[in-house]
Every structure is written in C-alpha cells, then in structure tokens.
Amino acid sequence: ATYQSLEERLSQHRVVPEKTLKSHVSKVSMVFRKLPGVSASGMGLRLSQKFVFLLFLSGLVTLCFGALFFLPDSVRLKRIFLSKTETQPHLKRPKDQEHPRGMASVKGETSTKLKSLSRKPSVSHEATEERLAGGKAQEDLTLLRSKTESASEKSTSSDHGATSDTFSYKKFKRCLLRPPLGTDDGKPSDPKTNERREKVKEMMKFAWDNYKRYAWGKNELQPLTRNGHIGNMFGGLRGASIIDSLDTLYIMGLVEEYNDAKDWVQTSLDLNSNGEASLFEVNIRYVGGLLSAYYLTGEELFKNKAVELGEKLLPAFNTPTGIPRGVINLGSGTSWSWGWASAGSSILAEFGTLHLEFVHLTELSGNPIYTEKVMNIRKLLNKIEKPHGLYPNFLSPVSGNWVQHHVSIGGLGDSFYEYLIKSYLMSDKTDDDAKKMYYSALEAIEANLVQKSPGGLTYMAEWRGGILDHKMGHLACFSGGMIGIGADDGAPEKRQHYLDLAAEITHTCHESYTPTKLGPEAFRFDSGAEATATRLSDRYYILRPEVIESYMYMWRLTHDPKYREWGWEAVQALEEHCRVESGFSGIRDVYTLTVSHDNMQQSFFLSETLKYLYLLFSDDDLLPLEDWVFNTEAHPLPIVRKSCLQDEATQDKTVSE
Template sequence: MVSMDPEPRSHHSSLACPVLGFEPVTLWFLSPHNGSCSLWSEGRCRRCLAPVGGAFAALSLEENEAFGMMKHAWDSYRQYGWGHNELKPLARKGHSTNIFGNSQMGATIVDALDTLFMMGLHDEFRDGQAWIEQNLDFSVNAEVSVFEVNIRFIGGLLAAYYLSGQEVFKAKAVQLAEKLLPAFNTPTGIPWAMVNLKSGVGRNWGWASAGSSILAEFGTLHMEFVHLTYLTGNPAYYQKVMHIRKLLAKMERPNGLYPNYLNPRTGRWGQHHTSVGGLGDSFYEYLLKAWLMSDKTDTEARKTYDDAVEAIERHLIRKSNSGLTFIGEWKNGHLERKMGHLTCFAGGMFALGADGSPGDKAGHYLQLGAEIAHTCHESYDRTVLKLGPEAFKFDSGLEAVAVRQNEKYYILRPEVIETYWYMWRFTHDPKYRQWGWEAAQAIDRYCRVSGGFSGVKDVYSSNPTYDDVQQSFFLAETLKYLYLLFSSDDLLPLDSWVFNTEAHPLPVLHLGNATLPGSESRR
C-alpha cells in the first residue's frame, strides 16, 4: 500500500542566499558553481536548485520510483543511443524522426537536462553538458520543426541555464534561435512549420490544410522568445511573437474559437477545425502562461485566454450520459465527441488559471480541472494495462474508450500525469498521488524493457506489442511530472516558475517598472 501523506515530504534546507545574505529562502541545495548562487546574484529567479551527493536519503518510495525510472531511461540512452535524438530500446540503437531533420542533434540529452538536475543526477547532467559543448551543432543541413525544436531545445537549454548558471546553455539557445528566425519570413509574419537550419528556407507540412501553419505550433513560441529577448537584449524575438498575437487579435473567430489552421501567405483560416488537443492545445496554454510569466502584468494575454476558454466551454465541453466531462473537437460546424490524450493537459491548465479568473469563477475552473482529471483517469482505468489510449470516444454507448485500432496506443505521454500534478499542487487531494502512483506502476510494468522504455501499441491487450521508441519527452515531461507529484511544493514552486509545454521550467520575470526591449508597458 502506497503512503499518501496529506502534506508533501520535504528534503530541502532553508538557508539565506549564500551570495546576498537575504532573509531565509528555500534553497534546495548549495550551488555547485563555486559555492555561490549565480542565479541570485544576477537577479533572474527566486529559487536556487543544485544537486549535491547523498541528497536522496529522505526520498519517499514514490520519488524513488520516478528516480529509478529516470536512471534506467537515461542509462539506456547513454549506452545505446548517445548523441542520437531518441532511442530504440529493443533494437538498442539510436532513433530519429523528420521533426529533427533526421540529424543527430541529441534531443534526449537536451530534453532531459533539467530533469537530471532536479533529481540531483549531477554526473549525468555533466555528461550531457559535455556532449552539448563538444557536439551540438546547429549549422547542419537539416529541415527541422520550428515548434518541436523551440519547445525541446530552446526551452530545454534555457531551463538548464537558469537552473545551473552554465553559460554554454544560454549561448546554444541563442545560436539556435537565430537559426529559427528565417522561418518568420512570410507575407504575414506567421512562421513556417519547418526551416532548414543551414539555408534558412522554410515550408509547411504537406498534410496541413491549404498549406497552412498550425495554431499550436506558431502559437507556442512566446515563453521561450520572451526569455531570449530578456537574456540578450535583442528585441527581435519578442517582436516576432507579439506580431503573431496582434495579427490573431484582428481576425474574426468563428463562434469565438480559433481554427487550427492559418495560411501564412494570405492570413486566412484554413479548415474550420478547432481542438484543445493536437493542433491547438499549447496555444491556449501559452496565453495563460504568458500572463503568469510576466508576473501577471500581461493582462492582454490573460484577457485573450479568458475569452478563448469561455468559447471552449460554450462549444466544446460537454458531459457524457454517465456524467463524465470531456472536451470534444469542432469540425466543420459540428462537435466530434472524441477526446485525445493530448487534451488531458487541459485539466491542469484550468486549475492553473483558476486564480485570476474573471468574476467569481476560481472555484468553477478548479472544479472543471478536477472533472477533466477524473475523465482522463477513467480513460486509463478502463484499459487492460491501466494506461491511457491516444484518443477515446463518448458515443454509441461507449465512454472514455478508444474505438479505432490506431487510437489504442500509448507512447509514454505525460499529459494525464501533468494534470494530476497541477491538481495535487492546488488541492493536496491524495487521490491525485494515488492515480499517479498507479500510472507509474503501469508504465514500469508494461513499458520497461532491458534497453529502456517503449510505447505500447494496444492498451486493451494483455499481451501488447512495443513500438520500440523511447520518446525524449518521456524524460523531459512524464518522469519529471511524476517526480514532482511526490515531492515538496517547494521544489520548483509555481509562484516562481512557469513550465513550458515540454515541462521545461522558466522563471517568472519580475521586471517591476522596466519593460523588455522592443516592448511597451502593458500596465
């Protein structure tokens, strides 16, 4: 029986900042860089995290489970896939996809850095840093996804920089960002989905409606690009993402909803398909998080988020016959009663956005988050493996169950555990830890192989086959959220850090009366 303490365990020390000597603040460990905290001295964030040996004596059973899974995933990648983007754990070799241009960019290394740091795996962190210093090269002839490279690489590098203070991570993030800027060279300023890192030539996915860019891709750049301007003083990054926001604000939105497709040549919507899952999801997430990251001064972002959520509630959120709350998809004038695993992040988003909601709706949105968390837990609980399918339906007498074979797979996705973590942070209801523990045990039982972790092709089969891919986001997100779920609230507190959509923590920017280069005050 797993212990479910009403209060999270803590293994930190309360110390004065070793540099400034201010009043006691929560420091996770003394900084490894010469015994001082460069993050404090540079005024960039409000917490210092740094690993030291022997930090895990007080870890709970649940924390140790997530820690052990991370160690197995990393060690397997280190042995069999080092330098490749991802790992094929059964074939025991490297793996890559077209989102990285099939080049060896070490995506797993960059994606995992902050999780390693957070867990105190400092030897592994230094191995990753050494590889980045010696091998990470953005001058390769590779056509990459602007979105994926931004959230995984720029987000991962920035988080590693803020946590460790190591300048190499900031330098690499800026180098890569410069390689992405040509993607914005379109008639509208809406970036292409892909860009060649060497030539700067961009294009969109061939499958996208009418040559469109994707809402969740061009709408999920704000957090990282604002931090790039903050760190470098170069206004270009901030101006690029604010131009996107201004363009969207001028456009007519059917029923107040944002379609998933926008043509970067004409500035017109493509197919009228709206989703809070794939193709749309993180656009809404980044509206809320832009407000949070600005120390709640970006009221324009907050208003845009609130208006979008109101339209989502009106047109996409429904209850099933048995009372399960779900978020459907709007396609060509009708609601499709299907919810994706990706959509399950929204439970955490609603909870995160509850404080600051218009009117007296904080309780309403916290409850909505809880209802989405419950529905997504049901999608796990109604499978044989107790792992959630890629998508699940709410019609024809079926609820929270996948119908099509190509929607029954689980590829180590984090969104359900992410929502459990946010709901735990805001409610401390022990059921969220219990549900997370069940998910961790199921992943360890059915997805662990000797060479790492693999997704499974059918969560309704007692004898599933593997897809033979250890996704980089498994180390960046799934295992990070699991570990955080069972850790103290003082580890990466939500009043000081905002997580990008790849779970990379970036500090809240406390600018006071100052403004970013290229911006105007929004106060």
C-alpha cells in the first residue's frame, strides 16, 4: 500500500518513464530495509522522497519511545534517557558521603516520604518496574535500609532535640563508668584463680576449634559423629554457635578466633531465610549476640545485622492484642503459635523475654517501634487479672486472657521475671513500671511457690491451679542470681532477706549436682526425695548454665569463696564427663559415672556456661555489673544512661559552635 501511494503521488507531479519510476521505488524499498544507512545520509533522494522518508522515520521514533515507556522490561533504557536528577535515589553515594551506619540512604523528596518500619513505604513507578525486571530482592533490601535510616533520623531528632541524629558509639563509651574489659582484662591477682580462669579459656578454645573443624557454619557441633547440626529452631538461619560465641571469644582475648567469627558474619550470615523460626530463640541468640558484639567492639557490621534481623521479627506482633506468636517465618512474616501450646497460646517466657534486646534496637535504629511493641505487652499484663498475683505460663494472643493456670519459675516462665528486674537495671533504674512488676511478682512467688524441704533446702515449686507440684527445674536455678542482683533495689529492710533467699536457692541447686557434680534437668522434693531426679526422663544434663550463672552473681555480690569452689567443681565435672575427643557433649544420666553422651555441643555452652565460669574466675571489673546486664543467653548489654548521652550531645554541640 505504501508503494502504491508513492507511485500515485509521483505520477501526479511529473511524467517519468516507467523504467525510471520502478528504479525509484526500488531505491525506497532499500531505504525501508536499511534505515541506518538512510538516517546517516539522505544523499541521492529527491525532495518528495525525503518527505516520505522523514514521515516514516518520525512514526518509527514515536513507536520506539512509546515502547520505551510502556514495556515492563524497559527500565534500563529509561535510565539512559531520564535526567540524572530523576534517577538520583538509585545511585550509590560516594564513599565519603555514606551514612555513618553504612546503609544506603536517599535524598530529597524520596527521603521525606519514607515512613517508620511499621508502615509500608511509598514505592515509585520506576521501583515497581525494577521489581518486574527481576530485582525484587535487592530493591527490598534498599528500601529496608532506607526505612531504617529515615526512621532513625526522624525519631532521634524529635526525641532528643539538639542531640546527634544517629547513635554515637563514642558517646556511649564515654558514658560507661568503667572500661568493659577492666584494667587488665579482668585478670585476677591470685595465681590459683588465674590458673582456673586459663583452664576455662582452654575449654572454650577446644570447643570452638572442634566446631570450626567439623561444623563450621552449621548451628551446633555433634562431637561424637563429628558433623554439624542445623535443627529447626532458627528458621533457616545458620551459625548459631558463631553468633553466640562472638562476645565470649572477645572477652577471653581469643583474637584469631574472634576475627574468624566476624569474617563469617560479614561474608556468610544470610538473614534472608524462609523457614519456621522461634521468635524467642532468634531474639536471645542472634539479636542478642549481634548487639553485644557491637557494643563491645564498635563494629558497625554487627549493628546493621541486628537491626535488619530485628525488623524481620516485627510481624510476629500482628495479633489482635499485640502479644506476639511464638513461631515466625522470617521470609514471609507469617506467624503462628506452637502446636503443643494450649489453645494456640503464646508462652510467658517467650513474649516476656524481648524487652532488653528491643529497647536496644530502638537505641541503635532510632525507630521507636521496637520499644512500643514490648511496652504494649507490659500494658496488657498490667491490665489483666493475675491469680494470687502470679503470672500463668499460657496467654491467648487473640483474647489477651490466660489459657490455663500453670505457673513456673523454670521452663515456660523463667526469663520473664529475669527481664523485669534487668529492664529496671538496664534503664539506669528509671523504669519504675518494671521495678513495680518485678517486686510484686516476687512477693507472690514467695507467698505461693517458695518452699522449705524437710532437710532444710529452699526451692521453687510449680503451681497448677492452686495445687503445688514440688518439682524444681534446672532452668529455675537462675533465680538465685536474679534475686541477688535485685536485692539492693527493693525495700531497704528486705535487702538482707533477698540476699539470704538468693543464697539458699543457689545452695539447693548446688546440692542437686551429685554424684557426678552435674545436675539433672529437674529434681523433686516429695516422697522423701531431696533435690533428686526421681524420673528417668529428668536425669539428663545438656551443658546448661543456670546453676553456674547463680554462682557468678553470688560471687560478685558476696565474694564468698565457696562460689568459686563450686564453680571449679563444675569445671572438673565437665572435663571428666562431658569432654570427648572432638568437643563437649551432654550426658543422658547424671547419676551414672559410666556416662552416655547425647552427641550435642549446645551453642549456649559457648555463650553462657563457659562465659559465666570465666567471669567467675575473673576480677569484677571485667564486664562490671555497674555498666552491663546480661540477657538470658548471657550476652552483655549496656545500661542505657539517657541523661549522660544527652549531656554528651549538648557538650559536642557547644564545642562545635
């Protein structure tokens, strides 16, 4: 049709021989097939032919640009034609202009549109096309980091006025009362004590070296079979033993081992997992481990990873009450309750053991949402009725009511109470709500659960709807240390009473450590039993730290030498019964001297058991309690001195002016 139209127009303007006309048409046909040649040179064409060619070329250009802006895979071409101003948010800033946190940030209007982490950010049309082009994962990560930056700047500037708009590690260090590692890395002056400390350090190196040799990157070492164990608690996350060991390696001065762990975090810790994770375990081990590593070393890597992982836990709080569910898919954000939990309930020790880490996530990110989430839990617990002042272990995240009246200071309940007193201490003793909740709970525990055996042993029984079960779990043995560190902050006239109670409970737990000098998972005080496991299913020991934890706290509070002697008993027992050729293993029966091993070197053995033993044989200025609290996985977190940080910021501003 185009050729015919051309022929008609040519015939109207001049009479030419047919042979010549066909020659012109042939030339135009070649033009259509070889456009680049024509666009480069219009030579040899008459005026009318040039008009036709330009008409065709303009149509072709219009078609191309239409495709450029409407086809889904055109984003790269658009960047060629769009101005530099329009594409600025996607350009990486020069290194010397990057945000102090090392995260990508945006400028101008895009930055002002980003919301807090709890809201979905506005996404440009170009960003949508980028996702369609296959860049969804990277785009999500950029948005995640940009949200964190924006929330940090916005929240900090509104909360602190003239203070710096980012967390300052230097200011934090100046607000500590003492250096974290003491004057000489906590080395005791007594040669015997130092020798024992060096033995614990050797145990840590032995456990770590075998983990690295046989299970590197896996969650835990299986020392008998010399391979790694992944498990299903961490939702696809790897390296639990590495994260749990970071601070232990650092304070012990195992520099090469610490650097290996740090390098693994930098190159191999993948937070984009898509499995079923325990909210509780990921928080206390991974988030807690990364936070403590940052506060001890100042390495931005650990802070960035902790905040990134913290955001992945937030969807677990999307319930009618704000009480988080126990299991979360870290990829999709879907959460649900444990299948074994009564009526789809959440567990007191799990949703009650988030406060320390989440407050620090707010400190580092500047985003208040983390603190808001855990404070909402507090508000609900204060509002609902508590039987005899006690906190049952199961709570519905839908109705906000207790599901059944089972109370335990051991498993299912334990660290909820620990986090109340530690929240108060970590707030520089300004969190009066936590203080009130803790001492009210402790009074109810004393009135209803604390018992004295016929042999004079003080223990914590369990409560089942008003009926006492005279059983105490190994997990409940942390309570000696907990009551001890809270003794100074209750009623002055009760200080000695609390110290005595702490000492009695710690003594009871020591009595359960026999005949192997290692304690069972649970022990009873009925039918003539005194701190003894009467059931075969309770006789195992899985390298737990709780008894040794109380030894460490009681040593620091009283300096009674018996606690160091008891700790040395535990060291010798671990060496004799749990040390195998390629690591440390739990045992199946603490009452049998011919032991059977369970083939598992738990990550908390590296994080808690060996760390508490090392601190027990160190001077008190190694991680002094005036500056640090330990989360329930023994990761040290600093006391938050808001007034000091604000004073430091004011001084810095005055100097700069």
